[in-house]
């Protein structure tokens with residue numbers, strides 16, 4: 026099994042690791058960095074969005090990359106969203122609006138919507154719904170997620 | 183957060199579960215690590231029906247990192263076959279014998295044939311690929327009707343036919359009474375003004391939670407078997423594993439992870455994979471772990487519905503319903519699935535067919551056929567998604583024939599007084615259907631809608647309105663559960679008071695997102711007059727929790743919470759008795775003490791009080807000078823069983839616009855009216871409704887498992903098995919018209935399980951209403967723009 030050595034920063038912490046070339050980024054994050062908040066919902070089809078993280082601030086599905094491609098980049102996972110133990114407005118809104126039930130999809134949605142709100146500080150409900158199409162949620166029916174994103178947008182503006 | 187220590191029940195308390203889940207600290211099955219755990223990967227059948235000629239595992243075994251390879255032949259003398267009594271219903275059916283791996287032949291595309299256990303998951307997957315299986319194909323039995331046809335290939339070859347289960351739900355137990363009953367129903371049909379006769383079909387679709395299944399087992403000579411399992415019913419899994427593997431039950435501990443990524447029924451069966459994993463962990467003496475891939479999940483499970491109903495309704499010209507006749511037929515798949523066997527869903531679907539309508543008489547029969555597909559596994563709206571689709575559509579067809587508003591036909595025929603026993607012997611305990619309905623109609627503004635519809639039509643736009651309704655089980659009473667699943671219906675909760683005045687609650691069921699921790703914490707806080715944050719809830723660990731049949735059938739709001747409240751009341755009485763004794767209040771009875779705002783207060787003199795903590799600590803830590811016959815300690819397990827089976831009720835209205843040039847449609851609004859009894863947490867209730875209705879829409883409009891003519895499953899990924907996205911579905915307005923349930927201590931009802939059931943009928947009714955000028959009746963699911971377009975074309979061509 027051929028391997029390669031990579032250096033990535035995850036939530037501000039530097040990891041230098043030798044990994045199999047075929048190791049997916051999501052597996053690297055979960056197994057090597059032991060950050061299990063990033064989930065796998067469609068087993069690497071790139072459809073469900075549960076594995077979404079940010080690479081250099083951009084939301085990406087971490088099952089669609091191998092870890093080696095992240096070499097030299099900065100990754101933020103859901104564990105890096107709260108700063109100094111303080112929930113982000115988006116995280117707080119998810120709790121207050123009951124935007125999660127099982128919470129399996131939630132980390133991916135938070136990482137996607139965190140970027141979305143930076144790009145769209147004043148979104149309409151329709152824009153929020155279209156911003157969410159890369160994230161499947163089986164529990165909530167999405168309405169409360171839209172409410173939470175709207176609340177976070179309002180609070181952050 | 184609002185609410186006081188007096189009023190936690192019904193208050194907007196934000197969920198306790200959320201903090202860990204939004205910070206990435208949830209603990210799902212895949213997050214649980216055991217040192218040196220091995221990984222198992224299943225080799226699954228490429229064929230729908232074939233004899234296994236040979237399995238060559240030599241290449242797989244030789245690969246570096248592979249620890250073991252097993253086939254059906256290796257285990258068939260080591261593991262007892264299914265069925266075993268604890269996962270076999272007490273209903274007369276034929277139960278197919280099976281092992282975790284196929285033995286002799288495969289019966290569906292995706293059936294486990296062999297398994298590889300390796301140190302690394304990637305290696306295990308490579309090795310599974312390297313297993314060579316030689317098959318001799320057999321004829322594919324692809325649907326229920328051909329399975330029952332003369333000369334059909336028999337799937338379980340030692341059976342006389344492909345029928346796993348059949349039942350007459352209305353005619354009594356013997357032939358003679360059934361024939362007499364049929365004749366009686368026929369008389370009603372013969373003299374009725376109106377008879378509707380229609381075949382309704384519902385496709386194969388289901389729940390597909392975002393977290394797939396998984397298992398992690400380890401064996402220890404002294405402690406026995408410990409298994410972490412994605413499951414809704416760990417206590418049943420424990421007993422079933424004990425029977426299959428012949429390990430004494432006391433040496434098995436099953437732990438459902440505290441966080442599970444949705445269940446919706448699909449994590450309730452006793453499946454084949456965990457049996458093998460548990461067996462291999464014991465045999466190898468090393469932990470073995472399985473995380474199901476999405477492809478495996480969509481091949482093997484989450485497939486439900488798949489029923490055909492030949493439904494007839496007799497009615498008077500004034501819209502009064504007179505009789506119903508139904509011949510149901512379900513495509514069960516191979517039926518090899520503990521607890522449900524693929525047929526319990528169609529069974530319950532038939533029980534619930536009459537819905538909330540007051541039928542004078544009915545004749546309902548169902549057959550369930552074995553085919554070469556994966557066994558039906560439960561999905562929320564258990565069995566009744568197809569029957570309710572058929573019923574709600576049929577009501578609209580009756581209304582059309584009578585020239586009446588479908589809404590009026592519904593109201594006219596709703597069961598007006600409860601309790602009520604349905605024609606299929608389903609007991610409706612309490613509630614007020616008319617009140618729920620009238621609340622919906624106030625929301626719907628039907629005259630206003632009809633006016634805008636007429637205006638729109640004048641502009642060539644097609645708007646429609648559709649109604650539907652549903653009676654749902656609120657928990658499953660033992661009366662139904664024992665025959666249906668050979669399991670008890672009671673809810674169980676252990677409440678343990680901590681000397682520091684905090685409360686621990688233990689639940690044997692295993693939730694997957696329903697918010698049990700919050701709901702029960704509110705109920706317990708309400709009871710003791712403390713804060714929900716002072717209540718800690720443990721779920722789903724058979725080592726610490728009381729026996730429960732599982733998180734199924736909306737048991738939490740009805741049965742589990744009620745058990746917890748009963749346990750609290752028991753403990754409060756004890757605290758009060760001891761306090762009365764300590765204060766030498768000879769006259770006082772326990773009822774004289776209130777528990778509120780963190781105090782236990784003697785109500786006849788409010789100056790006489792103790793903090794809750796002091797009162798509790800006294801009993802637990804200082805058990806001296808107690809009243810005669812009293813002991814120290816404060817812990818109680820209550821088993822709650824209501825006197826009668828219980829229900830919840832809802833009605834829905836939606837409006838749509840259909841583009842007749844393309845068959846595309848848009849849902850303009852969706853409003854529900856609910857009787858969930860006393861609400862414990864309004865947000866959680868609303869979340870259940872939003873989620874359930876969207877699941878119903880997703881099932882109706884997008885999801886479908888497709889098998890080709892050779893039984894190859896073509897939809898084993900989310901590209902092809904499409905779930906609704908946020909952009910596909912509307913926001914839902916949830917309104918309430920509650921009647922507290924008189925049989926639960928809080929008046930609460932269990933909710934959420936059956937809630938998708940009236941969605942397909944409601945939506946299709948709206949679309950048929952929009953397309954009224956074309957006389958289109960939707961009778962098949964899924965509902966797709968292209969098939970709708972063809973119907974419109976045909977109708978336009980004909981006119």
Ligand code: FES
Nearest residue numbers: 067071073074088
């Ligand atoms: S696991 Fe990456 S998109 Fe589903």
Ligand code: FES
Nearest residue numbers: 126127162163164
């Ligand atoms: S909250 Fe369960 S999948 Fe979204």
